[in-house]
Amino acid sequence: MAPISEKMHCAAILEKLNELIEFVEECADRFGLETKKKFGLLVAVEEAFVNICSYAYPDGEGEAEISCATEGDAFVFEIADHGRPFDVLSLPDPDITLDVMDREIGGLGVYFIRKLTDDVSYRRENGRNILRMVLKRREDGNP
Amino acid sequence: MEIQTKKEANATVVTITGRLDAVTAPVYEKAVIELITAGELKLIVDFDSLDYISSAGLRGLLVTAKQLKGKGGQVRCANVKGTVKEVFDISGFGSIFQMDDSVADSLAKLA
Numbered sequence: 001m002a003p004i005s006e007k008m009h010c011a012a013i014l015e016k017l018n019e020l021i022e023f024v025e026e027c028a029d030r031f032g033l034e035t036k037k038k039f040g041l042l043v044a045v046e047e048a049f050v051n052i053c054s055y056a057y058p059d060g061e062g063e064a065e066i067s068c069a070t071e072g073d074a075f076v077f078e079i080a081d082h083g084r085p086f087d088v089l090s091l092p093d094p095d096i097t098l099d100v101m102d103r104e105i106g107g108l109g110v111y112f113i114r115k116l117t118d119d120v121s122y123r124r125e126n127g128r129n130i131l132r133m134v135l136k137r138r139e140d141g142n143p
Numbered sequence: 144m145e146i147q148t149k150k151e152a153n154a155t156v157v158t159i160t161g162r163l164d165a166v167t168a169p170v171y172e173k174a175v176i177e178l179i180t181a182g183e184l185k186l187i188v189d190f191d192s193l194d195y196i197s198s199a200g201l202r203g204l205l206v207t208a209k210q211l212k213g214k215g216g217q218v219r220c221a222n223v224k225g226t227v228k229e230v231f232d233i234s235g236f237g238s239i240f241q242m243d244d245s246v247a248d249s250l251a252k253l254a
Contacts, residue, residue, distance in 0.1 A: 017166050039195070039226040046197045050165045096235030103205055108198035108234055115233045 004031050004075075009065045012052045012081060020049055020066060024077065027068035031075050034138045040116030041077065041135050047109035048079045048088070048131050056083030056129070065128070074118070075135045080128040087122040088131060089114075146174050154185035154253045156246055160192040163200030171200070175207040184216035187249040191222035196230050208240070217241070219249040 008023050010016040024045050028038045052064050065080040093114070094107035113120055119134040144167035145160040155178055163171060178186065188204070208218050219241040223231055231237040243249040 014166055017164065036226065036229070039229075042195070043197050043230060046164055046199075050197075050199060053165075098235075099239055103239065108201060111234070112198055112230070 002030070003070045005067075005069045007065070007067045009063050012049075012056060012062050012064045014050070014053050016064075017046060017049060020064075021045065023066065024068060028075060031068075031070055032137060033075050033135060037135050037137070037139060041075070041133070044113045044116045044120075044133055045077060045079070047112050048133075051088055051109060052079065052081045052083070055086070056081040071134070073137050075137065077133045077135075078130055080130045082128055085124050086129055087124075088129075089120065089122045144170065146171060148174070148178065151187075151250060154187050154250060155183045156187045156189055156250075158189040158192065162195040163193060163203065164195065164197045165199035168199040168203035172203045172206055175203075176210060179207065179210050179214065179216070184211065184214060185253050186211060186216070186218045187221055187246055187253070188218065189221050189246050190224070190227055191246075193227055196227045198234070201230070201234055201236055204236070204240070217253060219243055219252060221246045221249045 004027050006023070006027050008020070010019060021042055025038065025042060028041055033041065049064060056062055062082055067078045069076045088110055091107070091110045093111050096111070113133065117133040118136050121132050123130050123132070144162055147158040149156045149158070157175060157178070159171060161167070175186065211218050221243045222245065223242055228237065231240070241252070243252065
């Protein structure tokens with residue numbers, strides 16, 4: 001499997017979601033990410049992008065920068081914004097045991113990012129918030 | 144995403160096809176809230192042709208379920224499977240929504 005190193009950037013607006021998902025899916029397919037893991041990745045990517053669209057640029061429009069790369073047998077997705085410093089991973093998990101009527105609307109996005117990736121980390125670098133997600137090619141860990 | 148609604152004797156079946164994500168969830172919410180506003184109290188959401196759901200999609204389901212419950216109505220989810228089911232399960236939604244293996248099952252339980 002050839003190494004992948006692809007980048008794209010787009011306006012941080014929901015209208016770009018499909019374009020972003022197609023880009024990541026194409027990279028994940030070339031990498032050979034297991035179908036179930038790819039599905040998890042795409043949900044996590046949507047959650048991260050939607051967070052940037054919703055919160056990163058309260059005063060106007062900004063961009064999201066995306067990269068897909070390989071590190072050995074892992075797929076590495078990074079998404080960056082130029083908004084104020086904010087670590088989305090600092091948010092608490094929602095209470096997923098509550099009944100329908102008591103459920104908070106929201107808070108699930110970051111939870112999905114945590115649950116659907118093998119590793120996720122945040123760093124602030126050159127005025128950018130960067131969220132990095134790593135997924136092994138297969139669930140069982142075999143190449 | 145496409146939404147189809149079909150009135151059955153004791154409920155309305157809402158069939159969603161494609162992706163329920165941050166872009167399409169508001170369309171789903173609007174369509175279902177219209178049904179509720181028009182007086183429908185029993186809904187069955189058919190997930191058989193749904194390929195993808197994110198937290199925004201679940202939020203859409205939750206908003207409409209709360210509205211229905213507030214009016215004394217009910218919603219049941221039919222044919223939640225595969226990767227969509229996985230998202231339901233890890234979010235805990237699999238246990239807070241009434242899930243059935245088929246639309247016929249849902250209809251029987253609402254009868």
